[in-house]
Amino acid sequence: MTHLRSDSCISVTQLKKKYGEKTALDEVSFEVNYGKVFGFLGPNGAGKSTTINILTTLLLPSSGNVKIFGLDVNKASSAIRKRIGVVSQQPSSEANLTVERAMDLYGLMWGIERTKRKEKITEIINSFDLQEIRNVKNDELSIGQKRRVQVAREFIHEMDLLFLDEPTVGLDPTARRVLLDYIKSQVKSGLTVFFTTHIMEEAEYLCDDIAIINRGKIIAFDTPLGLKKKYGKENIIQIQIKEKISELILKLASNVSPDSQIIKDGENSLKITSIDPQNTLTKLIENFTLKGIKIINVSISSPSLEDVFLTMVK
Numbered sequence: 001m002t003h004l005r006s007d008s009c010i011s012v013t014q015l016k017k018k019y020g021e022k023t024a025l026d027e028v029s030f031e032v033n034y035g036k037v038f039g040f041l042g043p044n045g046a047g048k049s050t051t052i053n054i055l056t057t058l059l060l061p062s063s064g065n066v067k068i069f070g071l072d073v074n075k076a077s078s079a080i081r082k083r084i085g086v087v088s089q090q091p092s093s094e095a096n097l098t099v100e101r102a103m104d105l106y107g108l109m110w111g112i113e114r115t116k117r118k119e120k121i122t123e124i125i126n127s128f129d130l131q132e133i134r135n136v137k138n139d140e141l142s143i144g145q146k147r148r149v150q151v152a153r154e155f156i157h158e159m160d161l162l163f164l165d166e167p168t169v170g171l172d173p174t175a176r177r178v179l180l181d182y183i184k185s186q187v188k189s190g191l192t193v194f195f196t197t198h199i200m201e202e203a204e205y206l207c208d209d210i211a212i213i214n215r216g217k218i219i220a221f222d223t224p225l226g227l228k229k230k231y232g233k234e235n236i237i238q239i240q241i242k243e244k245i246s247e248l249i250l251k252l253a254s255n256v257s258p259d260s261q262i263i264k265d266g267e268n269s270l271k272i273t274s275i276d277p278q279n280t281l282t283k284l285i286e287n288f289t290l291k292g293i294k295i296i297n298v299s300i301s302s303p304s305l306e307d308v309f310l311t312m313v314k
């Protein structure tokens with residue numbers, strides 16, 4: 001893996017992307033250093049795939065400056081493509097080929113010679129626990145198995161930077177952990193990873209830095225811990241009640257604690273942010289009891305990355 005250590009691996013300055021009248025990315029700027037995992041988080045439609053498509057040279061920016069390995073995406077797309085790996089949300093489909101044969105073909109496309117391909121495929125099949133399905137045809141695989149194969153095969157070729165767009169969708173917890181740990185091991189060897197997910201624990205487990213994008217704008221950038229410290233000053237009160245959470249109950253909670261974020265958390269549970277959780281909780285219990293609302297359980301906890309995310313993109 002060849003690094004231009006003096007520059008950032010990814011450098012994005014005032015990136016704009018418009019689809020007709022719709023602004024998908026609005027003055028987006030961030031840097032990703034070599035050998036790091038960068039988490040790009042945001043709700044549906046925030047602009048993550050658009051950013052990935054521009055960074056991987058599949059889509060032209062409307063304006064702004066994007067450099068990968070110090071190279072301009074508008075001018076050096078083929079040089080960039082040779083050094084990156086991309087796992088997009090679109091499934092790859094070689095329906096009639098077995099997992100092993102499809103991997104071999106993928107390696108061939110990357111110009112890897114036969115002996116090296118064999119070596120790499122064995123390594124990947126073992127690392128991703130794919131032994132049992134190595135001779136199964138792609139169209140006979142489950143959704144999760146297909147996704148595992150799609151992610152695994154990307155590691156057949158050498159690369160300096162890997163884009164993973166929601167790589168763990170459909171994976172069971174064991175497969176997910178195997179993948180995250182494999183990524184970690186590759187990052188230790190120098191790989192840089194651009195990673196999107198909707199699963200916050202995953203981002204916390206894997207990412208060195210996180211940017212949160214909402215409606216085409218970056219609204220936060222920090223380490224996972226930094227985000228929690230900066231944006232998660234408030235504690236989280238969780239109240240579980242017997243009846244279903246109604247608009248009336250949400251209104252009551254909001255009247256008791258007007259400065260809090262109140263988030264419905266399942267059918268019978270509420271999450272309420274507070275800088276003075278003991279006091280807020282006492283008031284909530286008093287008011288709920290007065291209205292005959294039966295409380296089953298209460299707890300106070302410090303915020304998770306998911307709490308920070310939910311609060312920020314509200």
Ligand SMILES: Nc1ncnc2c1ncn2[C@@H]1O[C@H](COP(=O)(O)OP(=O)(O)OP(=O)(O)O)[C@@H](O)[C@H]1O
Nearest residue numbers: 019022023024042043044045046047048049050051
């Ligand atoms: N080809 C397109 N033409 C017009 N609008 C588009 C196109 N692609 C995306 N958009 C719009 O741009 C915005 C950003 O979309 P994008 O796919 O980048 O979001 P995302 O963060 O990847 O979402 P998700 O988490 O659902 O994958 C959305 O409002 C979307 O509707």
